[in-house]
Amino acid sequence: MVAALALAALLAAASPPPGRRFVDEPVHENALVGNFAAPSDGGRHPALIVLGGFEGGIPDEAYSLALQGYAVFGVAYFGAAPLPPSADKIPVETVSRAIDWLRARPEVDLAHIGILGISKGSELALLAAGRDPRITSVGVISPSAYVWFAPAFDGEADRSSWTANNGPLPFIPPDQRAKAALGRAFQSGGTFAFRELYDASLATASPATVASAAIPVERITAPILCIAGDDDRQWDSAGACKTIAARRRGIRAAAADEVIVEPGAGHALSLGGRPSPEVIPAGKMSFRLGGSTAANEHAAADTWIHTLAFFGRTI
Numbered sequence: 001m002v003a004a005l006a007l008a009a010l011l012a013a014a015s016p017p018p019g020r021r022f023v024d025e026p027v028h029e030n031a032l033v034g035n036f037a038a039p040s041d042g043g044r045h046p047a048l049i050v051l052g053g054f055e056g057g058i059p060d061e062a063y064s065l066a067l068q069g070y071a072v073f074g075v076a077y078f079g080a081a082p083l084p085p086s087a088d089k090i091p092v093e094t095v096s097r098a099i100d101w102l103r104a105r106p107e108v109d110l111a112h113i114g115i116l117g118i119s120k121g122s123e124l125a126l127l128a129a130g131r132d133p134r135i136t137s138v139g140v141i142s143p144s145a146y147v148w149f150a151p152a153f154d155g156e157a158d159r160s161s162w163t164a165n166n167g168p169l170p171f172i173p174p175d176q177r178a179k180a181a182l183g184r185a186f187q188s189g190g191t192f193a194f195r196e197l198y199d200a201s202l203a204t205a206s207p208a209t210v211a212s213a214a215i216p217v218e219r220i221t222a223p224i225l226c227i228a229g230d231d232d233r234q235w236d237s238a239g240a241c242k243t244i245a246a247r248r249r250g251i252r253a254a255a256a257d258e259v260i261v262e263p264g265a266g267h268a269l270s271l272g273g274r275p276s277p278e279v280i281p282a283g284k285m286s287f288r289l290g291g292s293t294a295a296n297e298h299a300a301a302d303t304w305i306h307t308l309a310f311f312g313r314t315i
Contacts, residue, residue: 046069130219141307
């Protein structure tokens with residue numbers, strides 16, 4: 001009941017104030033694809049780059065965050081023309097190009113640019129923040145602490161999800177037995193928890209492979225917010241938050257870091273107070289994301305509150 005009331009209050013708060021105007025425009029400039037939203041009041045506002053997850057395309061959180069006073073660039077990195085159909089060898093430089101674009105906007109405060117990566121987008125957000133010092137605040141929701149294989153499953157050789165300077169970044173390859181189990185679930189129309197694939201892949205990778213694929217979060221000079229559900233069935237995002245915190249121990253910027261683990265919640269900790277289901281359909285099969293209805297509802301509201309508070313404090 002408390003979570004439901006909090007959710008209703010958040011959704012009401014996301015409604016546009018009467019008479020307030022906003023910029024809301026699509027961006028299609030070669031390989032830079034997204035949507036930009038910002039208050040249209042003649043002032044400069046702290047900016048947020050938002051990166052979505054495995055669903056691909058342009059994330060839809062831009063407008064709800066713009067209502068909170070941010071200039072928001074929701075950036076697609078796959079799943080929208082002319083980008084690749086999956087997170088397959090995506091240049092980390094995509095984020096730096098987005099920052100370049102933001103810096104030309106009159107609505108943007110150039111000294112305050114943050115990034116928010118959700119699910120798969122957390123990999124890109126963390127990788128970019130370690131390479132581009134213009135990012136002053138980092139939030140990741142349901143994150144990974146590693147670079148993983150490209151989730152293309154096209155019969156070709158396994159490869160990295162990300163590139164930098166035109167070369168693939170080291171990655172953890174898929175465990176072949178778990179990958180075959182995914183294939184059987186696809187053929188039978190069954191339900192599959194991707195965490196089984198990621199956990200098996202991490203367990204069977206050599207220590208050298210795991211070390212090379214670990215995202216070097218200790219290089220990030222900005223504070224990091226890490227939010228995860230402890231019943232995440234996509235991958236071990238709660239464990240990832242712990243790994244990120246451990247790698248940053250003793251780093252000066254880490255003094256402002258924050259880790260939030262939502263009890264009983266699953267993978268899709270959406271923004272804007274929207275609760276997420278435990279299982280979602282995907283073609284003829286279904287993916288298990290984890291969590292209970294009540295826990296996911298509470299976590300959705302809590303994630304929104306913590307995200308706004310963190311960026312309000314650090315950006």
